[in-house]
Amino acid sequence: MAVSTVRRRRLGGVLRKLREERKLTAEVVAEATGMSQPKLTRIETAHTAAKIEDVNKLLDYYGCDDEDFRAGLIAITKDGSKRGWWLSYRDVLHATATDLILLESDASTLRTYEPAFIPGLFQTPEYARVVIDRLRTESSGTVEDMVQVRMARQSILTRPNPVQVWAVIHETALCANANRPDIMSAQLDKLVSLSRLSNVNIQVMPAGAAIHPGMAGAFALLGFPQRADLDVVLAEGLISSLWVEHPNDVEIYRAKFQEITAEALPVDSSLDFITAQRDKLK
Structure with a gap:
């Protein structure tokens, strides 16, 4: 499997930034590291995958002694050699889905806002089946393939x-008709x-909330x-x-997510809301 396209771009961007911060030309760096200048340019522009030895040589030359930073870049480089459950579905996964799976597998944090649906990471098979069947646009794979991917x-x-x-879910998603009350219940x-897991925070955005950034649409912010x-x-x-991908743009989303959480119900009140809505369906 090729290295995640989005992560390859991030790797190339970081390496290019390190070079430019040191006011070095690609020709100078290539000669000093024994790498051809075209290869270095292809790595920086994400047109070719970097090898671990390439990244280590560049970081050594740039004098990067932050081991955590180095480990993060090496983790990206290793994406291409990863083997996981998703390989069984490589013929039915589009590029964005493959990127998301690889990124999720490495992420330490995930902040998401969902205005209309339960987040995929939280869905039951039955609910996922209804959503995928109604929304899917891909011609490859079956609904069941997509359900299995989502569950995995x-x-x-x-x-x-x-x-x-940390997920914020709009009230609309919690009150939607999923064909049968038992599915939604x-x-x-x-x-x-x-919500009882120590690593999961769920907030509900009430229908009567003031205008907030989440009204622009669903998004997920993956942190490493x-x-x-x-x-x-x-x-x-x-x-x-x-x-x-640009750090400045990502930072805007990070700030806007904080605004969204401030407008949503607190975690405890959100759990009460979800529980009450569930009980109405029983």
């Missing part, structure tokens, strides 16, 4: 050193159970432990989604 992604919630998730029950420069945002749409 959820392993990051309960793995050793699980991802820390079970889905809300799962949210109640997940070694360096905020590597954090990325996935802004989701019906037909396509957009990766937001």
Whole structure:
């Protein structure tokens, strides 16, 4: 599997920034590290995947002694050699989905806002089946393939050193008709159970809330432990989604997420709301 496209761009961008901060030309760096100048340029522009030895040589030459920073860049470089459950679905996963799976597998934090649906990481198979069937636009794969992928992604919630998730879900998503009351009841029950995990925070955005940044649409901000420069945002749409990668833009999403959480119900009140909505369906 190729290195995650979005992460390759982040790696190239960071390496280019390190070179430019030192006012070095690509020709000078290439000669000093024994790398061809075209290869260095292709790495910096994400047109080719870097090898671990390439990254280490560059970091050594740039004098980077931050071991956490180095480990973060090496982790990106290793994406190409990863083997995981997603390989069984490589023929049905589009590029954005593959990138998301790889990024989620490395992320330490995930902040997400969902205005219309329960987040995929929280969905039951039955709820996911309804949502995917109604929204899917891909011609490859089956609904069941997509459901299985979504369920497998959820392993990051309960793995050793699980991802820390902070999700804000709009009230609309909690009150939607999922064909049968029992499907929605079970889905809300799962949210109640997940909210008890120490690594999961769930807030509800009430329908009567003031205008807030989340009204612009769903997004997920994935954070990585070694360096905020590597954090990325996935802004989701019906037909396509957009990766937001520039650190300044990611920081805007980070700040806007804080505004969203401030407008939403507190965690305890959110759990009460979800529980009450579930009980109405029983």
